[in-house]
Amino acid sequence: MPEQSTTDAHPVAVPLVTRPMGLWQSLQATRRNVVSIIPQVATRQRIVSGRTGTRWHMVTDPDAIRRVVLERVEIYPKSVVTKALLKPAIGDSLFIAEGADWRWQRRTAAPAFSHRNVMNLAPIMTGAAERAAQRIARAGPQRAVNLFDEMVAATFDVISDVTFSDGSSFDRNAIHTAIEAYINEAGKVSLFDILGFPGWIPRPGRVLSGAAMADMKRAADTAIKARAVRGPGDVPDLLDLLLQGEDPETKRRMTTAELRDNLLAFFVAGHETTALSLSWALYLCAFDQDVQDRARAEARAVLPGARAATGADLAELPFVRQIIDEALRLYPPAALVSRTALAKDNLCNTMIEPGDTVILPFYALHRHHRLWEAPDAFRPDRFANRKAIGRYAYMPFGDGPRICIGASFALQEAVIILATLLSRFRFMPVPGRDPKPVMILTLRPEGGVWLMAEPVT
Numbered sequence: 001m002p003e004q005s006t007t008d009a010h011p012v013a014v015p016l017v018t019r020p021m022g023l024w025q026s027l028q029a030t031r032r033n034v035v036s037i038i039p040q041v042a043t044r045q046r047i048v049s050g051r052t053g054t055r056w057h058m059v060t061d062p063d064a065i066r067r068v069v070l071e072r073v074e075i076y077p078k079s080v081v082t083k084a085l086l087k088p089a090i091g092d093s094l095f096i097a098e099g100a101d102w103r104w105q106r107r108t109a110a111p112a113f114s115h116r117n118v119m120n121l122a123p124i125m126t127g128a129a130e131r132a133a134q135r136i137a138r139a140g141p142q143r144a145v146n147l148f149d150e151m152v153a154a155t156f157d158v159i160s161d162v163t164f165s166d167g168s169s170f171d172r173n174a175i176h177t178a179i180e181a182y183i184n185e186a187g188k189v190s191l192f193d194i195l196g197f198p199g200w201i202p203r204p205g206r207v208l209s210g211a212a213m214a215d216m217k218r219a220a221d222t223a224i225k226a227r228a229v230r231g232p233g234d235v236p237d238l239l240d241l242l243l244q245g246e247d248p249e250t251k252r253r254m255t256t257a258e259l260r261d262n263l264l265a266f267f268v269a270g271h272e273t274t275a276l277s278l279s280w281a282l283y284l285c286a287f288d289q290d291v292q293d294r295a296r297a298e299a300r301a302v303l304p305g306a307r308a309a310t311g312a313d314l315a316e317l318p319f320v321r322q323i324i325d326e327a328l329r330l331y332p333p334a335a336l337v338s339r340t341a342l343a344k345d346n347l348c349n350t351m352i353e354p355g356d357t358v359i360l361p362f363y364a365l366h367r368h369h370r371l372w373e374a375p376d377a378f379r380p381d382r383f384a385n386r387k388a389i390g391r392y393a394y395m396p397f398g399d400g401p402r403i404c405i406g407a408s409f410a411l412q413e414a415v416i417i418l419a420t421l422l423s424r425f426r427f428m429p430v431p432g433r434d435p436k437p438v439m440i441l442t443l444r445p446e447g448g449v450w451l452m453a454e455p456v457t
Contacts, residue, residue, distance in 0.1 A: 011330065011378055012437060013330075013376055013437065014033060014035045014036055014038075016038050016039065016040040017036065017037065017038070017040060033437075034335070035336065035438075035439045038363060042368075043364045043367050046370075047059050047061060047350050054355075054356070054357050056358075057347065057350060058364070059347055059348065059359070059360055060365045061348050062371070062393050063392070064348050065360060065395070066391075069360075070399065070400035073400055073402070075341060075342045075343040076358060077098050077340065077342065078337075078339065078340075088213050091261030093105070093265040094262060095265045104250060104252055106401075107248055108242075108245045108246060108252070108253070109245060110405065111241065112238055112241035112242055113408065113409060117236075118408050119311045120235055121162045121237075121238075121409070122412060123310070125412065125413045125416045126308045126309060126311075126416055127157075128154045128158045128161070128413075129308045129416050130420065131154070132150055132417060132420075132421065133308070133421055136421070136425060137425075137453075139453065141453065144430045144433070144451065144452055145452075146450055147278075147279055147282045147283075147448075147451050147453075148445050149448060151274075151278040151279045151282075152272075154278075155270070155272075155274045155278070155413065156275075158270075158271065158413055159266065159267055159270040159271040161237070162237050163237060163263055163266065163267065164223050164239055178213060178216035217260060217264070220260040220263055220264060223239070224239065224256050227240070232244070238266065242254060242259055243259065266406065269404070270406055270409070272442055273404075273406075277410070278414055278418055280328075280330065280445065281323050281327040281414070281418055282449060282451060283434075283435055283449045283451070284327055285323065286428055286451050287378060287429065292422065295319050295323055296426070298317060298318075298320060299317065299320060299419040299422045300423045303419065303420070303423045308416070308420045309415070309416040309417075309419040309420045310416070311412065313419065317419050319380065320419045320422070322380035323380045323418065324414045324418060325394075325396075328396035329372075330378065331437055332363060333443055334442065336359055336360060336364075336439075337362070337398075338357050339359075340356075341353065362396070368393070371390060371393040372393070423456075424456060425453040425456060426453075429451060429452075430451060430452060433447070435448065435449050
């Protein structure tokens with residue numbers, strides 16, 4: 001792996017590396033920030049290969065990425081170690097299942113995320129946006145607010161309400177605490193994970209919180225069994241939809257354990273991804289006041305009388321959506337993922353051997369100089385014409401058959417919350433408190449996103 005250099009890129013960016021590093025140096029770098037091992041040349045070349053104990057290839061060519069995630073997906077499964085990293089929290093859910101086991105779960109869960117069902121859940125998102133705005137207002141205009149914490153709270157409200165709408169048999173605090181502990185400790189990605197080292201090799205700095213995971217699973221099991229007895233409400237929530245779901249081919253339904261694993265997977269991924277996109281979007285709006293003013297004008301035109309955004313408003317908020325898209329480009333939650341090749345292949349005229357690690361560094365892909373004009377700049381207008389964006393040049397939710405099942409849910413939630421907040425506040429940076437993009441399980445703003453929030457009238 002190459003050695004680190006500095007960068008003056010704005011907005012904040014991860015300094016990528018320019019000279020080779022050995023295994024020990026790479027391991028130390030990944031303990032600080034996994035993204036920092038990406039070679040700077042990966043933002044200019046189609047493929048970068050090397051050996052750090054294991055042969056690895058970082059691929060940033062859209063055609064080669066299409067081959068990995070779509071055309072030959074069967075020979076590029078998620079690595080065994082990646083599955084081991086996620087399994088303590090989300091079991092054998094569709095996020096890590098493979099083959100027939102994955103296919104039937106995906107078929108069963110897909111109807112729950114249909115456009116109609118996602119739109120039916122919009123009022124819950126509107127309520128969370130309103131509560132977030134009220135909390136920010138209570139902080140006062142003279143006090144900095146950690147918007148990352150606020151967005152985590154708001155999106156956890158949403159995922160809790162759309163999953164267990166009655167709330168009566170569900171300890172939200174226990175699950176929230178367990179998920180945060182998992183992400184911060186057990187969820188730390190290691191260089192060994194990326195390179196596909198065997199699972200029995202210890203990962204420095206990783207602590208498995210088994211007790212918290214067990215408590216979380218017991219709480220979810222109790223809520224699922226209680227709902228099965230009670231039956232669905234007037235507007236079915238996610239748990240209702242999954243309880244009613246069945247594989248259209250085999251008629252198989254999920255067991256309590258399978259339901260729990262998938263629901264917890266939606267908890268871990270569902271609120272984390274949206275909280276991150278919102279946090280980075282708010283940071284970027286504070287970074288560029290002209291963009292913020294333009295987005296606020298759009299939001300206030302659509303939301304008269306300081307009302308919160310709703311699902312019906314989404315089509316009237318294109319620029320707010322562009323800000324979310326650009327935030328996901330600059331700071332993709334899954335900044336890099338790895339696959340283990342099962343068979344020989346050829347990517348970008350490079351031979352791939354069985355056992356090689358193929359890394360898809362989406363952070364570098366989204367800042368690639370061959371694919372993006374001024375790749376490190378914050379320019380929401382680049383998404384004004386989405387048809388002009390290469391499908392495999394922009395992958396915040398992955399692609400192929402395993403594209404994120406909740407992508408439309410996350411985008412709808414993000415636009416509703418961001419438009420509501422921008423219509424009510426002017427966000428300004430706090431000098432000396434810029435966030436630092438650091439990948440734990442996802443690309444998080446280390447230190448939080450501290451902004452001043454001034455009410456607008």
